[in-house]
Amino acid sequence: MKFGWKRLLAVGTALVLSLSLSAPALAAGETAGIAVQLDGSNVTFIDAVPEVKDQRTFLPFRAVFEAMGATVDWHDTTVTAVRGDTTITMQLGSTAVTVQEGTSTRTVSMDVAPYVKNNRTYVPIRFAAEAFGCNVGWDQAAQTVLILDPEGLIGDATFEIMNAAIAGQEKPQGNQALDGDFRISMNMGADGTYDMTGEVSGVASQTAMDLAMSMDLSALAQEMTAEDLGVTEAQADAVRDYMEDILKDASFAMRMDLDQGSCYFNVPILAEFLAEQGVTENTWYSLDLSGLGLTGLTAAQTVTMEDLLDQMLTGTLDNAAVAQSLASTVRMYACLFQDAAFTRSGDTYTAVYEGAQMGMAMETKTVIRMDGDKLRDISMDMTMSAAGTAVTYDITASTTKVDMTMTMSEPTTGMEMKMDFAMSVSATTKAPETGLPAGAQEVSLEALMAQAMSADL
Incomplete structure (x- = not known):
């Protein structure tokens, strides 16, 4: 087997582990009953x-x-x-x-x-x-009362430096056009190296986003064996060609409106595999964001770090693992971005951290560059590792451009991955589309997940 579905699953699992190693199990010592x-x-x-x-x-x-x-x-x-x-x-x-x-x-x-x-x-x-x-x-x-206490999580941390950086951003007066591209290189050792490319475009406002992404994943198709594809050797070449054609344009679209609490996304390639379940290229999945309580935050003229952290803890709270993840995330941000973490040299502020957060070993370096009271840019280098899996981010963002490099290594599969992403931001008169397209078939993501969990049980 060269690049099979099991390996794809392993890669996906590694990505999930590396990007969301933040949901530990419930702490020991639960009270019987509630x-x-x-x-x-x-x-x-x-x-x-x-x-x-x-x-x-x-x-x-x-x-x-x-x-x-x-x-x-x-x-x-x-x-x-x-x-x-x-x-x-x-x-x-x-x-x-x-x-x-x-x-x-x-x-x-x-x-x-x-x-x-x-x-x-x-x-x-x-x-x-x-x-x-x-x-x-x-x-x-879990029969568990969940309490998130912003004061207890943030403690005595202050955020004057981060607040100055947030206030120093050049506030966009209208809609912003987004235009970017990315390349993903995956090294699977003896199974080969695969490059995937894509483009991102869209329009965003302070409270809404209309985003489209196209990806070329065709390099994966020719590496799939007959066993991977579930066909005979005689059928394999034709099926590989078919898969290559499908994977050449793996597109994704998202429309989001924080004021309305709505989010829709579309993955046309799913129609090729889920047609029997009624999925078409015009199937859009909906996600209700209204419980997150973001309306007041997006409407605010001046947002502070305290606002952002407090908002993370606001909204419907009905899952113990999610509550633990939110608490860990807020603690981590308070540790990394509090005033006590920064040293100053002229108009440059640098925070270095090496320790453990959310069950991971973590090393970070955050640099904020100001021009007086105006933000020039902010960059962050971060390495996270757990259970042998390591992920490194290198991000630099300003009001007109975002550059990011992410690398990951996963020892179980021997897989290494690198992603380079660059996106420019510019003013536009076009407004983001936030509703469902005409003729779209809407499917509730929450209902779909509940159905899948029920089927598993």
């Missing part, structure tokens, strides 16, 4: 455990809020939690919560009230944690 995950780690309960009452999840007051770094107190029928300049006050049997932030005080109404059981105070966790600015969710499959 578990609580705070910022990616499970909260330990010693003498009182979470429980459901009146269709709401109640947690032992002291254990959860002390885990969040708050000081808790109980007096008569009043329970309080204090963290920084925020004080939360609840009364047993009352559905009112008082939240004092500095000199400002507000009252939040709950639909259930705190209570005492076995000398332990239980509070409705969603209302209590949200009062501290947390995002609270529920993973039904």
Whole structure:
């Protein structure tokens, strides 16, 4: 076998591992029944455990809020939690919560009230944690309460340097034309070297994008054996020629509108293989982005690093692995881009990091070049490795151009890959198309994935 489907699968798996080694398993020590995950780690309960009452999840007051770094107190029928300049006050049997932030005080109404059981105070966790600015969710499959606490994840990190770079970008006044190309070289050792090329074009605004990509993957076809193709030797040459013709134009299109929370993408080549499932060249897959809460962020005139990190933790939270990944990612960004990470030489700021993040060994070098209060460009070199797989990125971006080189090595298959990508950005009067094309067949990606998971079960 030269370049078989199993090897293609191995390559794909290596890519997934290298680009998303960020979803560790749930932490050990889960509570029997309902578990609580705070910022990616499970909260330990010693003498009182979470429980459901009146269709709401109640947690032992002291254990959860002390885990969040708050000081808790109980007096008569009043329970309080204090963290920084925020004080939360609840009364047993009352559905009112008082939240004092500095000199400002507000009252939040709950639909259930705190209570005492076995000398332990239980509070409705969603209302209590949200009062501290947390995002609270529920993973039904894992029976786990999910809490993401921006203040706890970011800690004392400040981002004045990154904020100055963001503010110093030349803000596009209208729509921007995108024009780029890329080359991917794959070295499979004894199985040969394969080059793939492609082009990217499109239009983007502050909140929308219309992108088209074409790829030439035909070099793979002639390396496929009869076994790979599932045909006899007598049929192989004809099938290889057929596959080469198909793979010569492996195109992809995407239309996205953050204000509307919509994303559509089209992969015409799938029609060649999934026609029996009703897939055509005009099948577009839809993805609902409305739960990500991006509208306010994209509408903001000035975005800060704090805004970006906080926004990552906003939206629907219903999967424990995703919550862990988000917590790990925010911690990593706070570590890499905080002011304490940078040193200054004139108008150039450099941050170097070597350590471990999200279960990976990581080395990074970030350089921000300013012209006074204007951003000239920003570059980042990053190497990540885990389980022998190593990925290196070298990215430089300005307001008019993006250059990126990515290399990857995967020891299990002996595969090495290099991708070079360059894209220019320029003003255009054309607006991005964000809706479905006329006559398109829409298929919900979420429904498709749910169906696939159900079939697997």
